[in-house]
Amino acid sequence: MTHSHSPRCLTSFTQIDIMKPNTAELCALMTKCLTMDKLPISNRSQVTKILSKYSTTSPLTSSIDVNELVSDMRVLGSGLLGIMNSKSNRSSQELRKKSRCVIGKHVLISMGKYGILWIGPSSVIGSDADVHITDHISSKHLISNSPLSQNQIINTSGAGDSFCAGLIHHLLSPAAASKDDGSNMKKAIIAGMTFAEKSLTSVSAIAK
Amino acid sequence: MIFAAKCGIRVFATGGIGGVHRGAEITMDISADLKELSQTPVTVVCSGVKSILDIAKTLEVLEYQGVPVYGYQTKSFPAFFTNTSGCQSPLVATTSLEIARAMICQDDLNGLNGQGMLVGVPNPSPGDTLHIEEAIQQALIEAHADGIHGNTVTPYVLARVKELTGGRSLEANISLVKNNAAVAADIAMDYAPLARAAHEERMREKKKSNPHFVSTATATAASSSSSSPSSTSFSTSSVQTPSPVSPPPPISSQSVVVFGGAVVDQMMTPLPSQPLLLHTSNPGNISWSYGGVGRNIAEGLAQLGSFIPFLVTAIGSDANGLNLLSDCRLKGINTSFITQSTSSHHTTAVYSAVHDEAGDLVVAIASMDIFHQIMNSELLKKQLQLQNILKSSFCEMVVMDGNISVDLFSAVSAVCAQNDLPIFFEPTSVPKCIVPILANCLHHV
Numbered sequence: 001m002t003h004s005h006s007p008r009c010l011t012s013f014t015q016i017d018i019m020k021p022n023t024a025e026l027c028a029l030m031t032k033c034l035t036m037d038k039l040p041i042s043n044r045s046q047v048t049k050i051l052s053k054y055s056t057t058s059p060l061t062s063s064i065d066v067n068e069l070v071s072d073m074r075v076l077g078s079g080l081l082g083i084m085n086s087k088s089n090r091s092s093q094e095l096r097k098k099s100r101c102v103i104g105k106h107v108l109i110s111m112g113k114y115g116i117l118w119i120g121p122s123s124v125i126g127s128d129a130d131v132h133i134t135d136h137i138s139s140k141h142l143i144s145n146s147p148l149s150q151n152q153i154i155n156t157s158g159a160g161d162s163f164c165a166g167l168i169h170h171l172l173s174p175a176a177a178s179k180d181d182g183s184n185m186k187k188a189i190i191a192g193m194t195f196a197e198k199s200l201t202s203v204s205a206i207a208k
Numbered sequence: 209m210i211f212a213a214k215c216g217i218r219v220f221a222t223g224g225i226g227g228v229h230r231g232a233e234i235t236m237d238i239s240a241d242l243k244e245l246s247q248t249p250v251t252v253v254c255s256g257v258k259s260i261l262d263i264a265k266t267l268e269v270l271e272y273q274g275v276p277v278y279g280y281q282t283k284s285f286p287a288f289f290t291n292t293s294g295c296q297s298p299l300v301a302t303t304s305l306e307i308a309r310a311m312i313c314q315d316d317l318n319g320l321n322g323q324g325m326l327v328g329v330p331n332p333s334p335g336d337t338l339h340i341e342e343a344i345q346q347a348l349i350e351a352h353a354d355g356i357h358g359n360t361v362t363p364y365v366l367a368r369v370k371e372l373t374g375g376r377s378l379e380a381n382i383s384l385v386k387n388n389a390a391v392a393a394d395i396a397m398d399y400a401p402l403a404r405a406a407h408e409e410r411m412r413e414k415k416k417s418n419p420h421f422v423s424t425a426t427a428t429a430a431s432s433s434s435s436s437p438s439s440t441s442f443s444t445s446s447v448q449t450p451s452p453v454s455p456p457p458p459i460s461s462q463s464v465v466v467f468g469g470a471v472v473d474q475m476m477t478p479l480p481s482q483p484l485l486l487h488t489s490n491p492g493n494i495s496w497s498y499g500g501v502g503r504n505i506a507e508g509l510a511q512l513g514s515f516i517p518f519l520v521t522a523i524g525s526d527a528n529g530l531n532l533l534s535d536c537r538l539k540g541i542n543t544s545f546i547t548q549s550t551s552s553h554h555t556t557a558v559y560s561a562v563h564d565e566a567g568d569l570v571v572a573i574a575s576m577d578i579f580h581q582i583m584n585s586e587l588l589k590k591q592l593q594l595q596n597i598l599k600s601s602f603c604e605m606v607v608m609d610g611n612i613s614v615d616l617f618s619a620v621s622a623v624c625a626q627n628d629l630p631i632f633f634e635p636t637s638v639p640k641c642i643v644p645i646l647a648n649c650l651h652h653v
Contacts, residue, residue, distance in 0.1 A: 012647035015621035017630040025635040032642045101604065102630040157473075158504050164607070164634055165508025168464055172604055173514055195508065205499060206507045 016084055020108045020164060023059035023073055027051055030076045033083060043079045050075055060112050070117055070141055077107045077119040078133045101171040106185060108167075110160055115143030116189055124185055142189055148200055158205025159196045165206070166195030209241075209248045209322065218311060218399060220250045221392035223385045224288040225324070227257035227266030229361070237358065238269065245322045246273035251311055253325040253392040255384045256286035256293065259341065260348055260365055263287060263295045270324065271298065277324040278307060280391060284328070289340045289380055291328040301325070304391065305544050308398035312406050327384075327391050340380065343372035397537060398544050401463060401516045405602045462604040463515050463542075465597060467620055468502015469579055469611030469636070470521040470536070470546070472528045474560040477567070484564045498535050500557065501609035501636045510540035520545040520597065522583035528556035545597050549582045580613045594623045607632045610640030618647040 021029060031051055034044070050072045054062065059069055084105045104121035111117060122129065122138040129138035170191035171184060198207035212220050226239025245252060257266050263285060270277050279285065279297025287293035301307050307325055314323070347368035351357075356364045369377045478484045478492040498507075502521055509517040519541050523529035525548055536543050557579065561572035598606070606624050608617060608631065621644075624631050635641030 012618050012621045013644045015625050015631050016633045016644060018632045019635070020632070021635045021641060024638050025641040028638045028641050029635065029645070032645050036645065158499070161501055161504035161634070162508050164505045164632065165512060168505070168605060168607065168632060169509055169512040169514055172462060172464065195512070205497065205504055206511055208511070 014084055014086060016105070017102050018106045018108065018167075019080065019084065020110060020160070020167075021080075022110045022112075022160065023054075023069070026073060026076050026080065026107075026109055027054050027059065030079055033079070043075070043082070046075055047079055060114075066114055069111070069114065073109050073111065073117050074119065074131060074133065074139050077109050077117060078137055078139070081105060081107045081119050081137060101184070103185070108189065110163065113147060115141060116163075116193060117141050118185070118189055120185065126183075128186060140186070142186070142193065144193055144197065148197060153200045154203055155205065156200060159199045162199035162206055163192040163196040165192075167192035169195075209244050209250045209252065213248045213250050218250060218403075219253065219392045219396040221253045221385070221389040223255060223381055223388070224257055225252060225254050226362075227261040227263065228269055230260070230262045232262060232265060235357075242266070242269050242273065242275075245270065245275045245324060248322050249314065250322045251307065251325055251392075251395060252322055253280075253327055253388045253395065255288050255328065255388060256326050257288065258344070258362075258365075259287040259290065259293060260344055260361070263293050267295060267298065274321055275324060276310065278310070278326065280307075280325055280327045282326070282328050286326055286328045288384070289344075289377065297326055303544070304394035305398045307395045308402055311395075311399050312402050315403070315406060325391070325395070327388050340369065340373055340377050343369045343377065346372060393537070394544075397542060401542060401602070405462075463518055463602050464506075464509055464605045464607055465518045465520060465545075465603045466502045466506045466509075466607040466609075467520045467583075467612050467616065468505070468607070468609030468634070469500035469557060469576065470498070470503035470519065470523060470532055471500035471557040471559050471574075471576070472532060473497045473499040474558060475563065476561065477563045478565050480565065482565060484562070484570060498532055499559065500611065501634050502607070502611065503532075503536065503541075505607055505609070505634065506536070506541045507539050513540075516540060516542045518542045518545055518597070518603075520583070522547045522549065522554075522578045522581075524549050524554045524556040524578060525552075526556055528558060532556060547582050549578065554578050554582055576611060579611045583612065583616065594620060595627075598623060598627055598629060603627075603629060605630050605632060607634065609634045610636030610643050612643065614643055614646045617643050621647065 030047055034047060034051065053064075053072070059073070062069075064072075084107070103124050106118065106120040106124075109117040109119070117139060118125065118141075119133070119137065119139045122132060122136055125138040125140050128140050130141055131139045133139055167188045170188035195207065199205065202208065209220055212218075225245070226241040228239070228242070229235065229237035232238055257263055267277065267285070276299055277285075277297060278299045278301045281300075281302055282291065283296055283300055284291055285293045285295040285297050301310070307323075310323065314321075344365065347365040350368060351361055351364050354364075366377075473496070475495045475497075476492060478490045482491065484490055500521070503519060506517040506519040509515070519536060523532055523546060529548060533543055533546060533548070536546070555575065555578065557574075557576045559572065559574045559576075562570045564570050597603075606620060606629050608620060612620075621631060623629075633644060
């Protein structure tokens with residue numbers, strides 16, 4: 001079987017600007033993409049190998065070292081971002097004019113207690129990047145400065161949704177929208193993590 | 209109405225309004241309500257005028273005074289205790305959002321008059337309606353015989369009708385007032401974000417035409433944050449005092465539209481230290497909460513308070529649906545685009561989970577069919593409706609979760625592309641996360 005160097009475009013997929021899968025969802029998404037022949041051939045073998053590692057157990061419940069987990073998720077996440085970026089009919093500049101809040105496309109992988117792995121345009125992540133994956137894509141691993149201890153966590157339900165709300169709230173805030181640099185996304189992720197932590201220490205899914 | 213307008217309250221609920229009395233061509237007995245409607249910018253939600261009045265003449269007076277009169281989901285002009293008066297409503301509105309938009313149009317035209325919103329009697333019993341009408345006619349005859357006239361007629365007739373109907377007229381009155389208040393609340397919820405957006409737009413326009421213009425909110429903030437007179441420069445004449453019609457917006461006009469699930473979560477656990485026994489009944493605790501990824505995100509956004517999020521989801525007309533809808537409203541979520549099925553076959557989504565004594569999940573059932581049955585078919589009937597949702601909500605970002613169907617995802621993403629709106633996707637779960645991949649196969653874009 002031969003694979004095209006310019007795979008068929010996932011049109012609806014490429015309309016997504018920000019995706020926030022957890023590690024298990026990322027594996028499921030990439031498995032589906034793999035079976036539908038949507039990945040650039042350069043990534044295929046590496047992605048296949050990583051997915052087989054997590055085929056029987058969820059990434060977060062596996063006994064794999066956190067650095068290895070982050071590295072694996074970076075490969076899968078950058079593959080997903082590559083698909084989201086393929087044949088987008090909107091330039092980031094056009095999008096920015098309209099929304100004033102999102103520059104480029106981003107994959108935010110939630111890794112539970114290991115924080116958020118942010119994969120996005122190098123121009124946005126800038127000097128904060130941990131790894132420059134390609135010329136245009138970088139990643140940054142963000143983890144809480146003061147992580148919650150197990151006995152501080154009351155309820156995990158709704159934490160991911162709270163993260164989304166905190167992130168979007170920050171992105172659309174007038175202060176964030178007026179700025180031209182890419183620092184907003186990092187601040188938005190931190191705002192999301194802060195609101196998620198509030199949810200974890202609250203009885204209700206969404207913290208009051 | 210006067211005090212409501214003075215306080216900036218734009219929607220007012222009541223039972224019925226006064227009107228033109230029969231024989232007014234001789235007595236000139238016309239209620240001051242009609243005059244007030246023509247000069248006070250408040251939308252009055254009511255069940256029409258009582259049948260003791262001359263409804264046709266009442267409508268004539270409202271028309272020449274320029275008061276728009278809408279029937280809410282009805283063409284018939286209600287007459288307080290009955291939904292049919294023989295007269296037609298001049299205008300018909302099918303949703304509260306339509307009325308909210310009409311109010312915005314009035315604001316744009318600097319309209320100083322109010323508008324009447326006529327809501328039918330909820331679930332009228334034909335027997336009760338007839339009985340009450342007969343009582344009204346008898347009370348009118350008695351009033352005439354007793355020499356009652358002028359502004360003492362209405363209280364006399366209402367008291368007599370209450371006696372003659374054994375209190376049923378009072379029950380009907382209470383029921384319709386409650387219903388009118390619910391409709392008024394819907395209109396107010398829909399009007400608030402639109403008014404804020406319109407206000408901000410007017411401020412932007414004024415600022416554009418006069419660079420020294422500072423809105424009252426900005427001016428107040430500037431003056432409180434700095435005592436230096438040179439820090440803010442503007443001409444006094446350009447600073448407007450807050451109008452009761454359009455108070456300065458405390459929050460942004462922009463919004464997020466969330467397409468996703470709204471679910472009633474039911475958690476069941478056996479009593480502490482009691483092992484869970486299968487195939488039998490276990491004494492335990494059952495707790496309820498509201499969830500669904502889309503609803504949770506909308507609640508979080510509302511909680512953070514910078515704007516009102518719009519939730520697009522589907523619920524049943526069961527108790528779960530009504531409670532969920534009410535909870536969304538209480539939490540500050542705009543529910544204008546929540547579809548409520550009228551069919552008993554469509555039940556509100558419920559996630560029921562049984563946990564063992566250690567708190568681990570034993571089994572769960574997720575009943576989520578309504579999202580695919582209702583939300584999609586209703587929204588996909590007209591792609592235009594999606595456009596309207598995004599435009600009327602002043603949407604800045606669209607959020608979708610994995611609960612929505614492949615069809616809907618595809619249609620929404622197409623509309624977002626046309627309108628250059630960014631999309632945030634929350635995959636929701638492993639089985640649901642592939643919705644965007646499957647949507648690709650539909651070639652909507």
